[in-house]
Amino acid sequence: MSEEHNTEQQIFEAAKKVFIRKGFDAARMQDIADEAGINKALLHYYFRSKEKLFDSIFQSILKKLVPNLEKITQDNVPFNEVINRFVRTYYGFVKENPFLPLFVINEINRNPEKIVQSFLSERLPLKAFFDRVHQAIETGEIRPIDPREIILNILSLILFPIAARATMAGIIFQGIEDDYNQFLDHRIENIVKMINENLKTQ
Amino acid sequence: MSEEHNTEQQIFEAAKKVFIRKGFDAARMQDIADEAGINKALLHYYFRSKEKLFDSIFQSILKKLVPNLEKITQDNVPFNEVINRFVRTYYGFVKENPFLPLFVINEINRNPEKIVQSFLSERLPLKAFFDRVHQAIETGEIRPIDPREIILNILSLILFPIAARATMAGIIFQGIEDDYNQFLDHRIENIVKMINENLKTQ
DNA sequence: GTCTATATTGTGATAGAC
DNA sequence: GTCTATCACAATATAGAC
Numbered sequence: 414m415s416e417e418h419n420t421e422q423q424i425f426e427a428a429k430k431v432f433i434r435k436g437f438d439a440a441r442m443q444d445i446a447d448e449a450g451i452n453k454a455l456l457h458y459y460f461r462s463k464e465k466l467f468d469s470i471f472q473s474i475l476k477k478l479v480p481n482l483e484k485i486t487q488d489n490v491p492f493n494e495v496i497n498r499f500v501r502t503y504y505g506f507v508k509e510n511p512f513l514p515l516f517v518i519n520e521i522n523r524n525p526e527k528i529v530q531s532f533l534s535e536r537l538p539l540k541a542f543f544d545r546v547h548q549a550i551e552t553g554e555i556r557p558i559d560p561r562e563i564i565l566n567i568l569s570l571i572l573f574p575i576a577a578r579a580t581m582a583g584i585i586f587q588g589i590e591d592d593y594n595q596f597l598d599h600r601i602e603n604i605v606k607m608i609n610e611n612l613k614t615q
Numbered sequence: 616m617s618e619e620h621n622t623e624q625q626i627f628e629a630a631k632k633v634f635i636r637k638g639f640d641a642a643r644m645q646d647i648a649d650e651a652g653i654n655k656a657l658l659h660y661y662f663r664s665k666e667k668l669f670d671s672i673f674q675s676i677l678k679k680l681v682p683n684l685e686k687i688t689q690d691n692v693p694f695n696e697v698i699n700r701f702v703r704t705y706y707g708f709v710k711e712n713p714f715l716p717l718f719v720i721n722e723i724n725r726n727p728e729k730i731v732q733s734f735l736s737e738r739l740p741l742k743a744f745f746d747r748v749h750q751a752i753e754t755g756e757i758r759p760i761d762p763r764e765i766i767l768n769i770l771s772l773i774l775f776p777i778a779a780r781a782t783m784a785g786i787i788f789q790g791i792e793d794d795y796n797q798f799l800d801h802r803i804e805n806i807v808k809m810i811n812e813n814l815k816t817q
Numbered sequence: 818g819t820c821t822a823t824a825t826t827g828t829g830a831t832a833g834a835c
Numbered sequence: 836g837t838c839t840a841t842c843a844c845a846a847t848a849t850a851g852a853c
Contacts, residue, residue: 420836438640442829455837457830479786519721521782528785539787561787562802566809568783569775574767576778580723581770583730584681585741585763600764607768607813611805622818644847657819659848 421459424449428456429470433512436519437467471520471527478513480568482542492549493609496567499542500605504571508597515576539564555612563608570604623661626651630658631672635714638721639669673722673729680715682770684744694751695811698769701744702807706773710799717778741766757814765810772806 427449431440446453460466485498546560582593629651633642648655662668687700723730748762784795
């Protein structure tokens with residue numbers, strides 16, 4: 414009873430792990446079967462094809478990567494504190510899920526329609542943040558700026574160093590990833606400062 | 616005579632185009648043959664294998680993407696002008712070569728040793744920039760900061776929006792790429808400002 | 818050097834026994 | 836539901852004629 418065997422769920426989790434690490438093209442059905450501890454034929458029994466298996470996984474991953482800013486904006490904190498929370502919680506998340514950013518970027522590149530499907534139907538969790546920015550501009554808390562620019566700057570500064578880890582660690586740290594990790598942790602402080610300074614009025 | 620046929624060079628250029636656009640895994644030898652206007656067998660005649668053909672191309676591409684900061688730092692201009700030139704010329708380059716960043720990131724991920732080969736032998740073009748930063752710190756022109764942090768911030772702000780074009784345009788511009796391009800062009804101004812403000816003393 | 822034809826290998830998918 | 840064995844196809848690589 415407590416040991417629900419549930420093969421379908423087992424496959425799902427295994428596939429998630431393999432797809433995220435290798436991407437759709439490089440992922441092998443054999444890898445997924447091995448990871449799940451079963452054989453290839455069962456994959457096709459539960460999910461008809463590799464593509465179908467992938468699709469069932471992708472949407473949930475994309476949602477996890479788009480920052481959920483509703484919680485962060487709902488408390489009535491000053492705007493620079495909104496930025497502070499945004500940067501720190503989002504960095505904490507991608508640090509724990511370092512393969513997600515590049516995975517999502519590549520898969521959307523491979524098939525751009527995938528993103529439309531999921532974001533046309535429901536409301537983006539970015540709406541709350543955009544509203545909060547406009548409010549901060551009206552009250553003179555920050556200078557006038559397109560909210561999308563703030564989002565793009567923060568995501569760039571956080572996601573790029575993770576997505577391009579091997580490249581950047583190779584170029585500026587001779588490939589020593591431990592040093593690079595420490596460097597990134599320490600740098601978060603400065604990102605918050607940089608973003609907030611850029612938003613100051615006058 | 617003036618019409619040097621030179622099949623090898625023709626293959627090389629075709630392969631470069633196809634590899635950059637599709638990546639190593641997704642690139643097909645047939646695609647390259649078509650692009651070069653010859654057949655598959657000739658590819659193997661000139662370059663023994665797909666891997667060998669790829670390797671002969673990759674190093675030159677990597678070098679092009681690592682910013683060459685020697686020219687920019689050699690004139691005796693104030694440091695904020697160094698930043699200004701760096702950001703604008705580098706953005707101009709990747710705008711003309713939008714597939715390079717993600718291509719390099721993915722291929723180094725696939726095979727991290729590739730980067731070591733090329734950068735252990737010769738001196739990085741970043742050295743001149745690092746020296747210029749240290750000089751600017753000593754003269755009090757900018758605040759004390761790790762030069763690698765400046766590089767990483769600039770590359771993040773410029774490369775990420777290009778590498779993740781489909782994703783970001785999809786999330787914040789409903790996939791309308793023309794609007795996204797204009798948005799990026801206009802944003803460069805603010806990147807220069809943001810980086811320079813962050814480097815101010817006090 | 819350049820081509821056509823074919824060998825070889827890898828992988829997604831299916832058939833069929835249990 | 837789960838397995839083994841096999842199909843079908845795609846893609847790299849090679850043989851051999853010209």
